[in-house]
Amino acid sequence: MKNLILSLMLCSFAFSQSYLDPSMQINQRITDLLSRMTLEEKVGQMCQYVGIEHLKNSERNLSKEQMKNSDAHGMYPNLHSSDLIKLVEQGLVGSFLHIKNLEEANYLQNIAAKSRLKIPLIFGIDAIHGNALQRGYTVYPTPITLASTWDRELVEKISIQTAKEMRAAGMHWTFTPNIDIARDARWGRVGETFGEDPYLVSELGVASVIGFQQRDFTEDEKVIACIKHLIAGGEPVNGLNVSPMDVSERELREIHLPSYKAAIDAGAFSIMTAHNELNGVPCHANSWLVNDIIRNEFGFKGFVVSDWMDIERLYTLHKIAESPKEASYLSVKGGVDMHMHGPDYLEHVVELVKEGRLYEKDIDNAVSKILEAKFKLGLFENSIVKKEKHDEIVLNNNHKQTALEAARNGIVLLKNDNLLPLNKTTKVFVTGPNANNQTILGDWAVLQPEENITTIYEGIKTLSNGKVSFLDCGEDFLTISDKNIKLAGKMAKKSDVAVVVVGETSLRNLWNTKTCGENTARNNIKLVGKQLDLVKAIQKTGIPTIVVLVNGRPLGTTWIDKHCDAIIETWEPGMKGGEALAEILFGDINPSGKLPITIPRNVGQLQMIYNHKPSQYFRKYYDDTVEPLYPFGFGLSYTKFKYSDLKLEKKIISKDEPFKVSVKVKNRGNVIGDEIVQLYIRDEYSSVTRPVKELKDFKRITLKQGEEKIVEFMINPDKLAFYNIAMKKIVEPGAFQIMVGSSSLDGDLQKVQLIVN
Numbered sequence: 001m002k003n004l005i006l007s008l009m010l011c012s013f014a015f016s017q018s019y020l021d022p023s024m025q026i027n028q029r030i031t032d033l034l035s036r037m038t039l040e041e042k043v044g045q046m047c048q049y050v051g052i053e054h055l056k057n058s059e060r061n062l063s064k065e066q067m068k069n070s071d072a073h074g075m076y077p078n079l080h081s082s083d084l085i086k087l088v089e090q091g092l093v094g095s096f097l098h099i100k101n102l103e104e105a106n107y108l109q110n111i112a113a114k115s116r117l118k119i120p121l122i123f124g125i126d127a128i129h130g131n132a133l134q135r136g137y138t139v140y141p142t143p144i145t146l147a148s149t150w151d152r153e154l155v156e157k158i159s160i161q162t163a164k165e166m167r168a169a170g171m172h173w174t175f176t177p178n179i180d181i182a183r184d185a186r187w188g189r190v191g192e193t194f195g196e197d198p199y200l201v202s203e204l205g206v207a208s209v210i211g212f213q214q215r216d217f218t219e220d221e222k223v224i225a226c227i228k229h230l231i232a233g234g235e236p237v238n239g240l241n242v243s244p245m246d247v248s249e250r251e252l253r254e255i256h257l258p259s260y261k262a263a264i265d266a267g268a269f270s271i272m273t274a275h276n277e278l279n280g281v282p283c284h285a286n287s288w289l290v291n292d293i294i295r296n297e298f299g300f301k302g303f304v305v306s307d308w309m310d311i312e313r314l315y316t317l318h319k320i321a322e323s324p325k326e327a328s329y330l331s332v333k334g335g336v337d338m339h340m341h342g343p344d345y346l347e348h349v350v351e352l353v354k355e356g357r358l359y360e361k362d363i364d365n366a367v368s369k370i371l372e373a374k375f376k377l378g379l380f381e382n383s384i385v386k387k388e389k390h391d392e393i394v395l396n397n398n399h400k401q402t403a404l405e406a407a408r409n410g411i412v413l414l415k416n417d418n419l420l421p422l423n424k425t426t427k428v429f430v431t432g433p434n435a436n437n438q439t440i441l442g443d444w445a446v447l448q449p450e451e452n453i454t455t456i457y458e459g460i461k462t463l464s465n466g467k468v469s470f471l472d473c474g475e476d477f478l479t480i481s482d483k484n485i486k487l488a489g490k491m492a493k494k495s496d497v498a499v500v501v502v503g504e505t506s507l508r509n510l511w512n513t514k515t516c517g518e519n520t521a522r523n524n525i526k527l528v529g530k531q532l533d534l535v536k537a538i539q540k541t542g543i544p545t546i547v548v549l550v551n552g553r554p555l556g557t558t559w560i561d562k563h564c565d566a567i568i569e570t571w572e573p574g575m576k577g578g579e580a581l582a583e584i585l586f587g588d589i590n591p592s593g594k595l596p597i598t599i600p601r602n603v604g605q606l607q608m609i610y611n612h613k614p615s616q617y618f619r620k621y622y623d624d625t626v627e628p629l630y631p632f633g634f635g636l637s638y639t640k641f642k643y644s645d646l647k648l649e650k651k652i653i654s655k656d657e658p659f660k661v662s663v664k665v666k667n668r669g670n671v672i673g674d675e676i677v678q679l680y681i682r683d684e685y686s687s688v689t690r691p692v693k694e695l696k697d698f699k700r701i702t703l704k705q706g707e708e709k710i711v712e713f714m715i716n717p718d719k720l721a722f723y724n725i726a727m728k729k730i731v732e733p734g735a736f737q738i739m740v741g742s743s744s745l746d747g748d749l750q751k752v753q754l755i756v757n
């Protein structure tokens with residue numbers, strides 16, 4: 001008995017002093033836990049695998065050969081799902097990605113809880129616009145639509161709500177925000193970015209990080225954000241995902257790195273390295289990028305995860321490693337802390353430490369940060385989630401309302417020849433491959449229960465008091481039949497207006513036929529297949545034609561712009577997209593979105609960006625204009641805003657003095673509307689060339705009919721700075737143009753000169 005009491009006392013002493021005691025400081029808990037871990041257990045924490053259900057699915061449906069040759073599926077030819085479970089039991093797995101549902105999450109955590117040290121698992125998932133890779137969650141518009149709202153608070157709110165839904169599902173770590181700067185319309189991933197501008201991307205990236213993590217991610221409704229993909233993959237040489245990037249240090253620092261610096265300053269706790277190489281060194285083995293710049297210069301304190309199979313690709317694709325083990329070595333040296341995804345890495349890293357090529361202290365360093373995440377997320381205390389709480393939080397009315405608000409504010413009206421808004425009694429004909437399906441969800445979503453989605457056709461039908469006719473012309477862009485094209489013309493003639501819904505599809509369930517999204521680049525930016533024929537047949541009838549675009553990348557719709565009466569860019573407006581679009585069509589909502597990316601006319605114009613250098617359009621094309629189809633920052637409203645009285649509080653400032661800019665904006669129309677007031681600068685003369693304009697601030701305001709407001713911006717002088725010839729960031733004295741207006745187009749901007757002494 002005495003012995004029993006003694007051992008109980010010892011036990012409780014050990015507990016109260018150990019990493020399992022929540023009252024201990026997190027750094028003490030980490031030190032204690034590390035001291036108890038074997039090398040294998042430590043490296044196990046650096047290993048991530050794809051979820052068991054995903055694996056089982058591949059095991060059921062793929063042949064051995066397919067498993068070996070397809071890197072898009074979750075599969076391990078030499079590791080069966082049952083063996084993976086054993087690894088979890090042995091405490092040799094740190095993380096999973098792409099768990100299917102709450103049941104799978106709880107199942108795996110319960111197994112981890114049986115391991116020697118009971119270290120919980122951290123689950124990562126690409127919840128980039130809601131927890132949309134699982135079924136039944138709120139699916140917000142994709143980032144490119146969110147960026148069109150230019151609304152920091154809204155992006156933060158969506159991230160907070162997504163975090164809640166994720167935690168309710170047992171997920172802890174979202175692989176977003178994607179803060180790549182998208183500078184090539186051919187690239188399939190434009191839709192998952194915030195567009196082309198470093199400042200807009202930084203602002204919305206920061207808003208996401210703050211929303212997901214809410215400072216320290218220490219409660220059970222917060223998740224860790226993962227900023228990605230370090231770096232420059234948004235400008236691939238040929239538009240293809242993974243292609244190499246050769247980019248000067250100046251461009252890297254001025255275009256691609258600022259969003260990372262901003263997100264790191266906002267506390268982002270994880271970073272994903274990019275598939276691509278940077279100036280000859282793959283990002284997964286780039287110590288200069290990860291260790292020197294991100295950690296030492298920018299002060300990043302969190303952990304770095306590899307992207308899908310990219311450590312392996314140092315060997316199989318980039319050929320800078322002569323074996324898979326060498327690839328693992330280069331990635332650890334290159335600053336990567338966690339391997340996504342699969343077997344062999346554990347054995348490699350353990351061997352490399354035993355051989356003395358890697359130091360255990362470097363492993364401790366990587367593992368500490370992963371453990372810190374798990375401690376802060378509270379997973380050691382509670383890793384199991386409850387169904388009741390899940391059902392209360394997920395897809396609640398508040399979240400659905402936010403999804404609707406985001407779609408309303410992100411949809412961009414590109415053209416309106418006095419046709420919109422429509423009267424609700426108008427007879428509307430609706431057709432097009434994207435009119436009545438889930439393409440509105442965009443990439444990184446699985447098909448959702450039908451009842452959760454309002455398609456565009458459904459939205460129009462619900463709001464209209466007139467007759468709505470619909471032609472299902474099929475969802476495949478390539479196979480719209482001539483019969484249906486003809487029929488569409490006939491049906492249009494019997495209506496007052498036609499709404500043709502065309503574009504792209506990024507849906508993952510169409511992995512082999514989708515036209516946009518991850519790994520789906522294009523060599524042109526025209527409408528795919530027979531979509532334009534369909535539009536032409538309808539327009540030819542003389543019935544006013546409204547083209548609604550559902551797409552994840554800019555499309556050069558020049559013919560449509562010339563011949564159709566109205567064009568609405570919805571991007572990928574999410575589960576409530578159809579409702580929001582209908583409200584805009586019928587004037588219940590005044591459109592207010594503005595483009596976060598330039599829309600070129602055709603692929604030959606690429607690279608087409610608004611913040612280009614002065615010489616970019618010095619010469620012209622023989623066969624086309626150098627103007628974009630729609631400029632960055634552009635978007636129409638049902639009202640007109642008038643800008644006047646652009647003023648500087650002081651016209652001459654010293655180079656470290658903040659300055660105030662004000663402008664008067666008036667709603668001259670007779671409907672309430674939101675305007676996005678944009679501020680650009682240009683350094684008039686400088687020691688190295690500078691862009692013709694750069695966005696430096698913006699404000700979204702609401703004005704009632706006839707109302708006017710003075711909009712003020714307080715600009716910090718570092719917004720005038722650039723890297724000089726010696727690559728030192730400085731403000732050079734001289735004249736700057738300050739431009740404020742409704743888009744990046746010169747004609748839309750008021751201008752005033754600022755002198756810096």
Ligand code: BGC
Nearest residue numbers: 097126175228272307308518
């Ligand atoms: C993508 C990442 C994503 C990862 C996990 C990769 O193919 O590049 O953005 O987070 O898969 O789904």
